[in-house]
Amino acid sequence: MPYNVDPKQQAVRDEAKAFAEKHINPISVEWDQKPEPRPFPHDLYRKFGEAGFLGYNVPTEHGGKGKSNLEYITLIEELCYYDPAFGLLDAVGELASYPIVYFANDDQKKKYLPDLISGKKVCAFVLTEPNAGSDAANVSTVAEDKGDHYLVNGDKIFIMHGDVADVAVLFTKIKDKPKMSALIVETNQPGWKKRTLKNKMGMRAATTGGIIIKDVKVPKENLLGDIGKGFRYAMMTLDGARIGVAAQSVGLAQRALDESIAYSKKRIAFGAPIAKLQAIQWMIADMSTQLEASRLMCYKAAQLQDAGERFSLAAAQAKLYCSEVAGFCVNKAMQIHGGYGYIGEFSIIEKLYRDQRVLEIYEGTSEIQRLVIAANVIGR
Ligand SMILES: Cc1cc2nc3c(=O)[nH]c(=O)nc-3n(C[C@H](O)[C@H](O)[C@H](O)COP(=O)(O)OP(=O)(O)OC[C@H]3O[C@@H](n4cnc5c(N)ncnc54)[C@H](O)[C@@H]3O)c2cc1C
Secondary structure (H helix, E strand, O other), rough: OOOOOHHHHHHHHHHHHHHHHHHHHHOOHHOOOOOOOOOOOOHHHHHHHHHHHOOOOOHHHOOOOOOOHHHHHHHHHHHHHHHHHHHHHHHHHHHHHHHHHHHHOOOHHHHHHHHHHHHOOOEEEOOOEEEEOHHHOOOOOOOOOOEEEEEEEEEEEEEOOOOOOEEEEEEEEEEEOOOOOEEEEOOOOOOOOEEEEEOOOOOOOOOOEEEEEEEEEEHHHEEEEOOHHHHHHHHHHHHHHHHHHHHHHHHHHHHHHHHHHHHHHOOEEEEEHHOHHHHHHHHHHHHHHHHHOOOOOOOHHHHHHHHOOOOOOHHHHHHHHHHHHHHHHHHHHHHHHHHHHOOOOOOOHHHHHHHHHHHHHHOOHHHHHHHHHHHHHHHH
């Protein structure tokens, strides 16, 4: 992938490529096809930590690599080129610890960040509930003030790494307070019951959990930031994470395009490579054009974030457009590959097709992105 708006991006691509060739490519198919219950790839996660990939854009004073957001999303784009599920694994590590990096106090940062950034411990971003997905402010998990601790009860679902996380950034109401708050929870307690969700369509190597929370005690000092600001922290985290989903989409779509170009040159039909057929050329032209536009939108959003400017609109536009372009690209890639795209033993296209779908759902569905975009451009 030669396209860079910043010369530093090529170094990131080289670093990600070297990592992927050594640690991802040899295990990619095996981890996609592991039988249920799916294990969490702890070894690879620790390797991400050793490489500095779990704190890539975290400031160096907190133990991160201090890279820009543009460099970080280039890393995610590139990892997803090799395997979207493992790229997601890395992205979730960054997303989940973001609220601790930016809203926690110094003691909390010192206590939690070293183990999370090094990959020794796994963190989860625990917001969604069975009856509160898009309507995230409507959570019914509740923390009761018991003097020196909160007593928490609730039910969470669709949580990346939620089945294994040692630490959770938990979004909850505090009893008798109107707005959502956030707590840092150490999950190794009996009332924190986690399970791995089954039959996930794609992104299988990055596991997803459901959590029942029953009378879990959380010390008062684990309140994250201020009471009542949890929803704001969640939305600020998701603004940045949406650029990450855009980057996942760009990496995945680029892979679909590259595979399609290579295949169309070697597949012979009616005595010539299918790349000679205008029908195939037009599909590839459309994939390439939409991919180029989506990459630019993704980089623009990251550059606005790096410049300290408002980027919610650009992030929502990038997430919406890039994820839907990735859908277009995997669909066309499968068409170009014919049966060899549909049957997974012959190509990566079947896996890309499955991995792509959730990009239009998590971290705000396409419909929610359109609401955010409309609110920004029309006004509320
Ligand atoms: C694999 C996976 C990983 C995830 N990881 C995490 C995680 O780590 N942490 C976490 O907290 N959550 C996570 N989620 C949850 C994810 O963010 C939600 O699934 C998503 O926000 C949608 O919520 P929902 O599934 O409840 O759908 P619903 O909110 O029930 O939506 C159903 C449909 O209605 C539409 N809809 C809803 N409201 C509106 C509206 N106002 N206007 C127009 N259309 C609307 C939606 O767009 C969708 O099409 C994950 C989900 C998946 C599938």
